[in-house]
Amino acid sequence: MNQLEKLENQSVYILREAYREFKSLCMLWSIGKDSTVLLWLARKAFFGHVPFPLVHIDTSFKIPEMIAYRDRLAAEWGLQMIVGQNEAAIAAHETYPDGRTDRIACCKNLKSEALKRTLSGEWPRRRFDHESRQYREDTNHEPYTGVIVGVRADEEGSRSKERYFSPRDRQNEWDVGDQPPELWNQFKTDFAPGTHLRIHPLLDWTELNIWEYIERERIPVTSLYFDQGNGKRYRSLGCYPCTKPVDSDARNVSEIIAELRSGKFANIAERSGREQDKEDGGSLETLRRDGYM
Numbered sequence: 001m002n003q004l005e006k007l008e009n010q011s012v013y014i015l016r017e018a019y020r021e022f023k024s025l026c027m028l029w030s031i032g033k034d035s036t037v038l039l040w041l042a043r044k045a046f047f048g049h050v051p052f053p054l055v056h057i058d059t060s061f062k063i064p065e066m067i068a069y070r071d072r073l074a075a076e077w078g079l080q081m082i083v084g085q086n087e088a089a090i091a092a093h094e095t096y097p098d099g100r101t102d103r104i105a106c107c108k109n110l111k112s113e114a115l116k117r118t119l120s121g122e123w124p125r126r127r128f129d130h131e132s133r134q135y136r137e138d139t140n141h142e143p144y145t146g147v148i149v150g151v152r153a154d155e156e157g158s159r160s161k162e163r164y165f166s167p168r169d170r171q172n173e174w175d176v177g178d179q180p181p182e183l184w185n186q187f188k189t190d191f192a193p194g195t196h197l198r199i200h201p202l203l204d205w206t207e208l209n210i211w212e213y214i215e216r217e218r219i220p221v222t223s224l225y226f227d228q229g230n231g232k233r234y235r236s237l238g239c240y241p242c243t244k245p246v247d248s249d250a251r252n253v254s255e256i257i258a259e260l261r262s263g264k265f266a267n268i269a270e271r272s273g274r275e276q277d278k279e280d281g282g283s284l285e286t287l288r289r290d291g292y293m
Contacts, residue, residue, distance in 0.1 A: 011202060084125050
């Protein structure tokens with residue numbers, strides 16, 4: 001069994017354990033390469049059917065191609081697609097692009113707060129209607145207490161502190177110093193009632209593993225990851241006011257793999273194009289403690 005097969009087997013095992021143990025379960029889909037690999041693994045784990053909803057937090061500042069890609073796959077793969085949004089903050093222009101707040105406060109408004117209220121069912125959720133291919137208000141307001149997320153430990157420092165099964169409190173806040181040990185792949189899945197769980201099946205994957213798996217499985221990804229002729233491509237996707245492409249001539253998956261193997265980005269952080277990560281030394285961990293995905 002090679003490395004990709006081992007990673008795939010472990011991720012499928014964690015997905016099945018999560019489905020068995022937690023009934024109010026959903027999966028976050030950011031539309032990026034990692035969470036799309038996670039979605040692909042979920043389809044494998046459950047024989048082509050994803051038995052829980054996919055949740056996307058739409059900041060209204062995503063690159064339009066990302067939204068088109070989301071809706072195309074939701075239709076083609078028969079996904080239970082749920083979208084949440086901080087409509088009040090957007091309407092009040094309490095966002096960074098509008099100049100009413102800084103990047104970190106914007107992330108808190110449009111991502112952390114929107115995620116928290118969408119998961120709890122306090123705010124309206126929109127569900128993809130496969131017949132009309134439109135989003136309509138979801139009549140289900142039950143909270144999701146188990147959330148599957150496609151974070152990787154190698155992506156940035158705060159994520160390296162995560163567990164496969166990581167508890168949050170009722171406010172989605174994360175106590176980094178109070179997490180269960182996961183020694184010898186013994187996962188703790190017995191938590192007190194009311195505990196909110198984040199589940200991370202991709203923790204052991206690297207950026208290179210992700211692209212190798214995308215190539216092996218021929219997983220469709222948005223073309224934003226590829227050079228379109230201007231010598232630039234996105235290495236990490238986010239909101240367009242705060243996410244910049246990197247210098248790269250990689251035009252397809254094979255060329256991205258070759259680029260990563262060459263060591264070109266060995267000393268350049270994967271999220272180097274994310275401007276909000278540069279606001280202060282620990283901005284992302286601060287956001288994640290408050291419930292950021």
